[in-house]
Amino acid sequence: MISVEVINNKTITDVPYFKASGIHIGLRKKEKKDLCVIYSEKKAVAAGVFTKNKVKAAPVIVDMNHIGSRNTQAIVVNSGYANSCTGSKGIEDAYEMARVTADCLGLKPEEVLVASTGRIGVSLPMDKVIPGIRCGCSELSYSGGKDAEEAILTTDTFTKSIFVELNIDNRKVYIGGIAKGSGMVHPNMGTILGFIASNINITKEMLTKALKDSVTDSYNMISVDGDTSTNDMAIVLANCTAGNNLIDQENSQYYKFKEALDFVNKELSKMIAKDGEGATKLIEISLKGARSKEDARICAKSVISSSLVKSAFFGSDANWGRIMCSLGYSGADFTPQKVDIVFKNNSGAIMVVNKGAAAIFNKQLVEEILKQDYVNILIDLNDGIHDAVAWGCDLTYDYVKINGYYWT
Known part of the structure; x- marks a missing residue:
């Protein structure tokens, strides 16, 4: 039994120094929130796992380049448009999303990750996306996590979020996660977007190992319909502010964090499976x-x-x-x-x-x-x-x- 405490009604912005926003910019109908920004005020290391579908959406291609950065402080996400199968223009648009976000937050473009979800084969309406990003960045707050949860949804019927607390080296470590996923979900991930924030003090290499191993027994063990998406990704940002001794090897503290990360990812996976499109069980x-x-x-x-x-x-x-x-x-x-x-x-x-x-x-x-x-x-x-x-x-x-x- 792992020693984590699940804390209800908390989300990613309850992790120290994380802000978020979720707003409606006109990409989805009925005034539904359709763009979110997640931001760490402190420098952070990032790890990512991406779809194994050979047809990769533009944001996935961009993120596979940006994930190597030694500092990653922001994620910008739009719903309604997948920006997949949109050619060179789609890739340019994904890079532009990162650039605009970076400009707003005083970062380098490679310190921003991008995600999109929605219809395949339709170009992003950048006349809405660019001002929307600027607005989203201006509305970042420590209470914006719930809005961010809503902004990443497509056919989902409920938001998916979890927050846990554990002790490492007598320091409070927090992990907050949000996710979306309902259809086009199959082992090797599916239309799954998972974003996790933590204050754990850990190297980029150990965080990457922990996430990759965790995904194997969580998101990669879900199936709704047998289709693996072009857009799926799971991202973890750790801003290293917890004050625990730096985790730079596979020691007992690493495994304690890894077990907590596994718990978070498995709980989000179950929520995604439960919310399969049209599901009753x-x-x-x-x-x-x-x-x-x-x-x-x-x-x-x-x-x-x-x-x-x-x-x-x-x-x-x-x-x-x-x-x-x-x-x-x-x-x-x-x-x-x-x-x-x-x-x-x-x-x-x-x-x-x-x-x-x-x-x-x-x-x-x-x-x-x-x-x-x-x-x-x-x-x-x-x-x-x-x-x-x-x-x-x-x-x-x-x-x-x-x-x-x-x-x-």
Whole structure:
């Protein structure tokens, strides 16, 4: 059990020396907030993980160049337009977003990171974006975190935020995170934007290692619809003001921070999975007994990514055969005749598969479990000691409606 305290109603701007803003500049309809700026008043180190989609949005290309800076103090984000597949003009626009933000805050352009989310293939209306950035920078405040949470959303139905506190070297260390993600979400990240602020005193190299390892077991273990986005990224800024001894190696203090970062990213991942477009259920796959960690991840991902499994859970149908099928084509090394599967939540727990074959179970109890808005699928391969957890949601009629008319 990790020693972190979750503090409700706090967000990234409750991390010392972090400010943020979230405003409406006309990129989205109905006066919804659509641009945010996150800013550390103190110099900060940054780490980033970006989409593995070969088609990368312009902000991703820019950030992959800027992330090498030894100082990163700001992130500017717009929603409504993805600035993806927009050619050289799109890249120029992303660099311009960084330049304008830097000018407003007295930074170098490479000390600013950029993110966009929304429709692919449409150029940014820079006549709105440039003055919008200037306004966003002028409205930065220590109470702007909640507005920033709203400004990064697209089809999300709720904001996603978490704030934790822990002690390192008898100093208070804070980690605040906000994220967006609802559709086009699949392992290797999806339309996920995650922004994390901390006051931890850590080197850029150790922060980068911590984030990359953390993403493997958090954002990369979610699937909503099987599509990996062109825009996704997870960014951590650490302004090193906590006063703890500098973390520059993998010591006990590093692992304490890493566990807290894992917790933050996993909680944000679950929120994203729960908010899958049109979703009615959060599905959690808890898999154990694999021969290797990679086999465990592969199996858990395969089940959570299956459209047939997702459809069955939407219908509260105990079609465990689809789970066995998805395990079978995953490519992982396991023995089908050893597999046990249990469905579990607050309504109870019941085994539906025993040693790879149908178990005798109470259909009424199974139905009660599957009708709830959270279902935990416990899978034991009984083949080893390794485990993994993945998160997703059911596949509903509303998912098709939302995405069938997304462009229009």
